[in-house]
Amino acid sequence: MISIKGVNKSFGTVVALKDARLEVKEGEIMALLGSNGSGKSTMIKILSGLYNPNSGSVEIDGKKVKIKSCVDAHNEGIATAFQDLSLVPTMTVIDNLVLGIEPLGKFGLLNRVKAVRMAKDILDRLGVVCDMDAYVQTLPMSTQSMIEVAKAILLKPKVLLLDEVTASLHHDEIQLLFNLVRELKAQGIAILFVTHRMGEVFELSDRVTIMRSGITVIDEDTSKLSMDDIVYYMTGKRPDAGKAEINLEMKEERELILDVKNLKQSKVRDISLQAYKGEIIGIAGLQGQGQPTFIRTVLGLMKPEDGSIIYKGKQTHYKSPENGIKNGMGFISGDRNKESIFQHRSIEENIYAGKAATQNIFKYVTVKEMKQFSLDAINAYKIVAGNVKDPATSLSGGNQQKLVVSRWIALAPDLLLLDDPTKGVDVHSRREIQQILRASALKGMTVIISSSENEELIEISDRIYVFYEGEISGVLKKEDMSMEKLVAAQMGMTSEGNGV
Amino acid sequence: MIENIKNAIIRFKRSPAFTGFALFGFALILNIIIRGPAVFFSAQSMGTLFSKNAPIILVTMAQAVLLITGTLDISIGIQLALVNVVVIMLPQELGVSIPVAWLIGILVSLAISAVGGFLVAVLRIPSLLATFALTFVVMGINVLIMNVPQGSVPKAYYSTYDSLLFGFLPVAALMILGVALIWAVVKRTKFGKHIYAVGADPKKAFAAGINPTGTIMKAFLFKGFITGIAGIALTLMIASGNPLQVESYGLKSLAACIIGGLGFGGWGSMASGVYGVGFLVLIQNAVYYFFNFLQGTIVGFQITSYWQNFISDLIIMLGLLMTTVTARGQREALKQGISRQIKRGDKHAKES
C-alpha cells in the first residue's frame, strides 16, 4: 500500500535517517520500533509532509507520489497522530478536531451541527468524555492524546500513522483505542504505530519494522520474533539473561522518611502511605484514581484538605514545590511539555535547571561548570544529543524524558517523586533508568514512582500501593506481587495484605 | 433558563473579551456619572461620540484581526492617511466621481496591505519591523500624492456622515456595525478558524493542513478592507485631506487591543479590541467633559488641553494596570485548567 525507500535526512550534523525504508500493506498493522533517537518520529514526519527528506521516494499503491506538505499527505490519504501533538492548545476541542477539514454549510459558513456530529461519533468510539467547547490546554494529557488520534481518524485516511499515542494512556483507554484500530484494519486501512511498550507490539501488530541509528534493520512478521530478538535488533546486543538480580535484603531498623496519614485533596479521598529510607514504592491504578494529585500534594503543589504529611519526622506545610525541593525532594513528570522541559532553552541549560533550583539564585554559574555537569549527565544516561547548545526540542521524545530523569537523579534527592517517568522511553533505556533508581535507592534515596505500566511497577517496586477512587485498594509486597493481584486491586477488588 | 444565563455569564467571565468589557463598563459608568444618563445617551451626544471616533474604532477592529493571526501592522495609521489623500485627490485633480474614488481608495488600501502581508507572510520579516519600515514608505507615497493638507468633501457627504438615521442612529455607528457584521460572518468561515490556529502556532496549523502563509496574507487583506473603510470615515470626519496625520493610530490601536485583552496570537476576539478602544475613547470623553464642568462651576478655573491629555493618559495607564487585575479571572480559569491537567484524570473521571 505505502512504501518509502532510500530515505536520508539530516539536521545539520545530526544524521537522523540513513537509507531507511518502510513498507505497510493494506489492512496491516505495522509496529515501528527502535531506541530513543533512532529516527522513528523523523520517518513519520517525512511521511506526513512535515519534514522534507534529503532524498528518498514514496510510493502509494505502486505509484510514485510527492509529499511536500501536510496538505499533500492528506490528499494522498495519510493521516498522523503526532508524538508531540498537533493540537492547538488555545482552541476548543471541536475546532481542533475539524481544523483543516471544516464541514461547510450554506454560504461557505461552518456547519457546527455537522462538525459536532462528526466529532461526537469518533470521540464516543474512543470513549473520550469531554466538553466539546473546552480549550484543549485545559484537558488532561491522556484526553489530548485521544483527541489527537480522533483528529487523524476523522481525515478518513488510507494510511494511519500513530506516533507513541499510547504513551500517556492507561490500560482501559488503550483497549478502546486498540479495538478501534482493529476495526480500521478490517476496513483495509494500513496502520503504522510507534510504541515502546512491548506488550502492545505482540498484542496488536502483524509485522514489525525495527530501526537503529536511522537505519532500517529488519522487517518481519511479529509472530516470528521473540522479545529478546526485538531488543537485539534495536540495540545490536543480546540482552543479558534474566533481570539484574538485586539484593533486596532490608535492614531491620529502617528510618521512616514519609508518613502520609488520611490525606484528602479533591480526587484523593483517604490515602495513608509510608515510605522508608531506601525503599522504592510503586503507585498503581487505572487512570484518574488520584495518583497525580497525591504526588503533587506531597511535593507541595497542592494543599491537603485534610490529613497530614510527615516528611523526615516533621509535619509539612508547603506552600509551593519550592519548599519541597529545598527540603530534598525531587520530582519527575511524564508530562514533559508542560512541567519539565524548557523548550526553547538549550539541552545543557535544561539539565542544569534542577541544580540551579537548589542553589542560591544569585550564585554565579560558570559556563564550564554547566557544560561539565550536563556532559556528565549525558554520558551517564546515554542521551542521544547532537549538540548540548541545541534547544531541548531537538531531542527525540524519549531522550527528552531521559534528560529530565537525569536532571534529578544527578542531584541525589532524599525523596524522589516520579509520575510516569518512563513515558516514551525505550525498553533498553527504561531498564537503565530502573537500574539507576535501584542503585540510588541502595545509597539511601527513597523513591515513589507512579506508572501506568504494571510490568514496570512489578519489576522495580519494593511495595506497590494500588489506588482506587482516591483510596488504597491494596498494598502488594515484593513477595506477593503478581500481575493478577495487581489488576484485581486496580479494579477495586481489595486484596489481602491490605495495610502494612 | 436561569441556569443557562448563569452559565453564559460564567463563560463570558472566562472569555478573553471580559477584561476589556470590565474596563469599558467602568469608563461608561464614569461618563454617565459625569454627564448624567439623559445627556450622555442623547442622540446628539452619541452622534458626536461616534462620528469623532469611528476611524480609530474601525482601525482597532482591523488590528484585532491581525493580532489574532499572530502578527500586527504598526503602519495602519498612516495607511488611513493614504486612503484619505487618494479619495480627496482623485475627484479634485482627475474629476473622478466620489463613489468611484472611494472604491479606488479601498483598493489602494488592499494593495498596501498586500505589500505588508507579503513582507510578513512570505519574506517572514518580523511584523513589527516590516510594518514600521512600511510606515515611511507610505508616508512618502502620501506626500507624493498630496504635498500639503488641502481639499474638501462636498457638504452632502460629510453632513450625512455626521447625521442620525431615523433621528437616533449615528451613520458613523452604522459603518462600525457593518464591519462588525461582516466579521461575524467571516468568523464563521474556514478563514475565521484558521487565523486562530495560525496565530497560536503556525507549525501546528501547518500540520493540520492549513497554509499559514496564505492565511496571514488573507488576514492582511481583510485588514486592508477595514482600513479602507476607516480611511473613508476619516475623510468624512475631517472633510479635507492631510498626508501626514493619524500616524499614532498604529500604536493606539495596538494599545487598545491589549487593554481589551487580546493576546499575541490565537487568543481573544474582535470584541476585545472594540471594548479596549471603547475604553480609550470614553475616558478621553469623560475627562474632557469633567474639565468643562469644572471650568463652568469654579470661577477662574483654567486648564490647558495638555493637562486633559495628561489626566486621561494617566487613567488609561491605570486601565492597563487594571487589565492585569481583571485578567486574573482568566488566569484563574487557565490555572484551573492546568492544574486539572496536572491532576490528570480527575476531570475526565468526574464527567464520566
Ligand SMILES: Nc1ncnc2c1ncn2[C@@H]1O[C@H](COP(=O)(O)OP(=O)(O)OP(=O)(O)O)[C@@H](O)[C@H]1O
Ligand atoms: N528538529 C531537529 N533538529 C535537530 N535534530 C533533530 C531534530 N529532530 C530530530 N532530531 C534528531 O534526530 C534523531 C532522531 O530523532 P527522532 O525524533 O526521529 O527519534 P525517535 O526514534 O522518534 O525517538 P523517540 O523514541 O525518543 O521518540 C535524534 O538524534 C534527534 O536528536
Ligand SMILES: [Mg+2]
Ligand atoms: Mg519519537
